[in-house]
Amino acid sequence: MKPLELGLDTFGDVTRSADGKPLPHARVIRDVVAEAVLADELGVDFIGVGEHHRSDFAVSSPEMVLAAIASRTQRIHLGSAVTVLSSDDPVRVFQRFSTLDAISNGRAEVILGRGSFTESFPLFGYPLEEYEKLFEEKLSLFAALLEADRTGDPVTWRGTTRAPLAGLRAFPPTEHGRLTTWIGVGGSPESVLRAANYKLPMMLAIIGGDPRRFMPYIQLYKQALAQRGAPTLPIGVHSPGHIAETDAQAREQLWPAYRDMRNRIGAERGWGPTSPAEFEREIEAGSLYVGSPETVARKIAATARALGVERFDMKYSAGWLAHDKLLRCIEFYGRDVIPRVRELLAGDTTAAAVMN
DSSP: OOOOEEEEEEOOBOOBOTTSOBOOHHHHHHHHHHHHHHHHHTTOSEEEEOOOOSTTBOOSOHHHHHHHHHTTOSSOEEEESOEEGGGSOHHHHHHHHHHHHHHTTSOEEEEEEOOSOOTHHHHHTOOGGGHHHHHHHHHHHHHHHHHHHHHOOOEEEOOSSSOOEEEEOOSSOOTTSOOEEEEEEOSOHHHHHHHHHTTOOEEEEOOSSOGGGGHHHHHHHHHHHHHTTOOOOOEEEEEEEEEOSSHHHHHHHHHHHHHHHHHHHHHHTTOOOOOHHHHHHHHHHSSOEEESHHHHHHHHHHHHHHHTOSEEEEEOOOTTOOHHHHHHHHHHIIIIIHHHHHHHHHHHHHHHHHHO
16 A cells, blocks of 8 residues: 655735734745755655735745746645636646646646635636636546646637637647646535536545544545546545644644634634634544644544545644744654654554454
8 A cells, every 4th residue: 555645735824923913925925935845855745835915925926936836945845736727728837837847847736726715816817706617617628638648639618707719739748748737625525526527636624623623525535536436546645733742732823823823814714813712622522633653643643544535735824823834844754753653654554464
């Protein structure tokens, strides 16, 4: 069995200086590159950079940041987390990521999603009332581009949200005719079936509650793939977390930034404010992976066992949590958590082999 891939995600959250002031977006972007370089040095499998178009996140063009990371790294895979396909042009998305794939010598990945924030729609002139239609049509075109890249054939496509393509090619093609592409799923059966329909790997965004509640979606995905005659495809999980020397230190470091981020976004969406009790519940029984390296490793291993996934990506950025704390978190993740998770899961395999 292939070892569980273990990655990290960041949204380029705007952090604060030592005197508590928000850092310039440019500084945050440079810090994200430095964080990814450290992750590569420590053997982390993947770094994902999110796309947002608002003041509290610095990165609006993940591919540009990832290209900078590619020039300073050797092995880590590079992807979006996620690319908001609904408000972008699929041809340009493909071209940017095929270019990234060339720069990185085949390490590029793209995770396509609708996005949980909607600022990009008015910014780029797309009507929010076509939220579903835009994603469905653009995903169908992106799938056609992937197939054309695989076969070398031109693309012919027609829809209602952009101009048709009639026997055209998108350049540059990838070097080996394959761009690793995932569908980001937030937790609806329709999104799960969409991923299966296009025969693309599924990345589950599990940001709250017991991760085991997503098991029905995983079963639905596997059943839908089988019905379509598709092979088994990878399933991943994206969840937030923070690591420090001890459980108490991790909680103490994360809580103020987590609280402010959660309450700011929650107020926009009509949620009530969070509380220390809710924070503790998410750590103990939900989808916050917070604590010492041993605590976080055991929780990741438990999720991987329960869901049978092939990848786990921890979102390590958290509101204004400082760059030095993020670097230390990455160090713990790469140095301690990754080998410990693999040790725990290898123990499961050995025990199963002995019993058989």
